[in-house]
Every structure is written in C-alpha cells, then in structure tokens.
Amino acid sequence: MPRFPDSPTSALIHAASKGGKQYDKRSADAEHRSTRRGQVTREDLEGPYPGPLDTDSSALETFSTPEYDADHGPSEGVEQDPTPHDPTQPGPGQRWSTWRSVAKGQRGPDPLPEWVVTRDAAIDTELGILKTGKEADAFLVERAVPPGADASSDGGPDLALDQAATRCLLVAKRYRSLEHGQFHRGSEYTEGRTVRRTRDQRAMEDRKSAWGRAVSATQWADAEFVALREAWSAGAPVPYPVQIDGTEVLMEFIGTEETDDLGRTQAVAAPRLTRVRPSDDLLESYWEQLTHGMSVLARLGFAHGDLSPYNILADGERLVIIDLPQVVDLAANPFSSDVLLRDCRTVCDWFTARGLDVDADALFADLLAQAF
Incomplete structure (x- = not known):
C-alpha cells in the first residue's frame, strides 16, 4: 500500500508524554534505520509502515484535529512549498486513494454507503492523530476528489457518476508490530483463532521471529475488519469498515465538522x-x-x-x-x-x-x- 509521504509537522497533532513534553519528530533517515533494523521487508508485511508520527502508547489522547479548509486540506500553520503544486496530484502528507489497490474482499460490505468516495482521482490527506493505543494508532484522513480532477468512478452500476461522493472523512487505524506494541493479553483473545496458512500459524507461535511478529500484526487488523464487516451487516452500532490494506484499517469517522466565521472547518470526534x-x-x-x-x-x-x-x-x-x-x-x-x-x-x-x-x-x- 502506498505510504503517506512525510507530512508537514505543523499539520499534525503531536502526542504528549505523561509529563506533557512533546516528542520531536525524527528525521526520515533516522526513522528509516530504526524501523527497518531486524524486521521483515515491506513486501513481507503486506501493509503500511507506521504512520509519520512516532507516537508513544502512553500518550494523551486528542479528540479534535487542526483547522483545515474542507476543499484544500490544512489551512493554517503549514509551511508552503515555493514550487507551484498541481492540486490534482498528491502533495506533502497525501497519497492517491487506495480504494482501487485492494481486492473486493478487502472492502466494506454491501450496500456501500453513499458517502464513501470511490473515484480513482481521489487523494487521501492525513489531517492529524486522533488516538494512540496499546496495539494501534488512529489517524484522521480526508479522502477527496480535487477540483478539476478526472471524474472517473468505481461506484458500480447502481451509483450514478453525478451522485458519487467526492469527499469523506475516515479513520485510518494502523497496527504496530509486536515489538512496538504494549498489548500483553493477546493469548486470551486469540485462543481458538486460525489463519489460512499453516506456515503463518507456526510463525505466530514463534514471537522471536520477524515474520511471526509481522503476521501477528496483520492478524489483529484482519480480526477487527472481519468483525466490523459482520457486525455492521447484521445491524450492530459500529463504524462502517471501508477497507483493509495490510495493517491499516480504514473506517467511518464518528463525529462532526464545525465551521467558524472565516469558513475554516474543524473535525471533532464524538466523545467516549x-x-x-x-x-x-x-x-x-x-x-x-x-x-x-x-x-x-x-x-x-x-x-x-x-x-x-x-x-x-x-x-x-x-x-x-x-x-x-x-x-x-x-x-x-x-x-x-x-x-x-x-x-x-x-x-x-x-x-x-x-x-x-x-x-x-x-x-x-x-x-x-x-x-x-
């Protein structure tokens, strides 16, 4: 899955330690060396690397995101690149929509809600971090079709092109590998679960191997996506699961958007x-x-x-x-x-x-x- 490019630091919300001190974002080279040491390849993981923020699992939660323009992404505090940028192409902190890059079985259940953006020209923009957890971090992502972009769609025969959604807010939940997580009660929950390949099952039982840690990380993501699909289809009050790609689950954002007098929009997650x-x-x-x-x-x-x-x-x-x-x-x-x-x-x-x-x-x- 395409990874988000390094996003502008000021466009994201940084997690704080218990003492309130903010972490400095490491350079791309340092991050690359630390995350790659002793791990399997990206192709083996079959999913994204951890997001651009190096957050701590004991960090405080943030329930709102930075102010941003609903049509063009973050509106304040973002350093502007002097080089002219084509708005129809991904920029810093953006990537092409991954809707088409995943198989049909990795997408949410039918009927597909009308608000889900399926157009090929859509761009995913990372707006900030919503929550850190023991095994995963949740980021707010805007999936939108920029003005002037190609209006192609993968909405299906029942979704007219002029009715297809052009913008939606999603939560990208990205699972960490075992060495970066602090979820220690895994065996209580995974007892009785099986995986398709016996090789993967043996690897999961060997937590010292890099492959075993990688498979375990994808297992948690798979378990949540499958549970959300079945629960949503059966009428349970859960977020709609949009898609899964490796260790990243994209799902419905639960919350509201508020606009101030200057037309700036802020997304606010629903409280617990x-x-x-x-x-x-x-x-x-x-x-x-x-x-x-x-x-x-x-x-x-x-x-x-x-x-x-x-x-x-x-x-x-x-x-x-x-x-x-x-x-x-x-x-x-x-x-x-x-x-x-x-x-x-x-x-x-x-x-x-x-x-x-x-x-x-x-x-x-x-x-x-x-x-x-």
Missing part, C-alpha cells in the same frame, strides 16, 4: 461514553442501544472482549461501539465466558453508577442464550 453525562431518558436509550449491539455480536458468536465506556462513542443521541480487534469466538475460545461476563460487568457498573438499575448477571445469561 465515559466523558458524557446523559439525562435519565437518554441514559435509558443508551442502555437499549448498547444491549442491542451486544446482542447482535452474541448472535454472530462474538464477545467484544474489551467493552467499556472507553470503547463506546456517544455521537449525540446514538452510541457507536469501537475497537473490535480482540473479539472473542464464543464457541471456540475456552475463555469466552469469562471475557463476556467481564464485558457485562464493566458496562453495567457504569450505568449503575449513574442511577440506572441494571443487572450484569441477567445480561450475561441473556447474551449466552442468544449465542447458543
């Missing part, structure tokens, strides 16, 4: 459930939406595996469940009952603390009944 204080009526609605989502997953044979108010977004009056790489197979995983019960107790504790009378054991029993 733990940060909102809903009214009594909205709290009950949230509970109904959440139990519906958990029921859909259970009927598919899944438990979220790490469900908590931190992995649920409150987008106005609707809830959206996120972060599904650790989904557990309720039939094949010997730890599945414990994992599902933990999910039930965690979310019930949050609702109970806010005055809603809910029973974790009753929820657990109901989900098991729907699963089997």
